[in-house]
Amino acid sequence: ARVSYLMNRTNNQPFSHLVKIFIYIFGVIFLLLTGACIVNIAIFIYTGGFSLNVKVVMFFVLGLFTFVRGLYLLLLPGGVITNSPSAQYYLSEIPTFLFLSVYSTLIFCWAEIGAGRKFFS
Numbered sequence: 001a002r003v004s005y006l007m008n009r010t011n012n013q014p015f016s017h018l019v020k021i022f023i024y025i026f027g028v029i030f031l032l033l034t035g036a037c038i039v040n041i042a043i044f045i046y047t048g049g050f051s052l053n054v055k056v057v058m059f060f061v062l063g064l065f066t067f068v069r070g071l072y073l074l075l076l077p078g079g080v081i082t083n084s085p086s087a088q089y090y091l092s093e094i095p096t097f098l099f100l101s102v103y104s105t106l107i108f109c110w111a112e113i114g115a116g117r118k119f120f121s
Contacts, residue, residue, distance in 0.1 A: 037063030
């Protein structure tokens with residue numbers, strides 16, 4: 001009901017021109033962060049060889065998060081994904097789960113470091 005009200009109130013344009021510009025800017029920022037994650041993964045692989053350590057996995061998941069969120073933000077103002085509720089749900093919810101998994105991994109790493117210091121001291 002609220003979506004139809006908003007669409008009728010704004011002449012079938014859910015976002016104003018200024019809001020669209022900000023959404024596009026944030027989408028580009030997220031894609032730039034994806035590039036930074038790819039560069040960091042390449043540096044880790046170049047300096048230490050290919051190994052699946054925590055840093056590489058965390059940067060991979062963070063890069064995947066920023067890529068999907070940036071893609072969602074670039075597709076949102078154009079109305080490309082409004083006809084597919086499942087695509088809109090996946091593109092909006094998957095980054096949240098990836099983001100939470102990165103922070104869960106960080107918590108486990110800090111717990112491991114804390115337990116290691118208590119064990120060795």
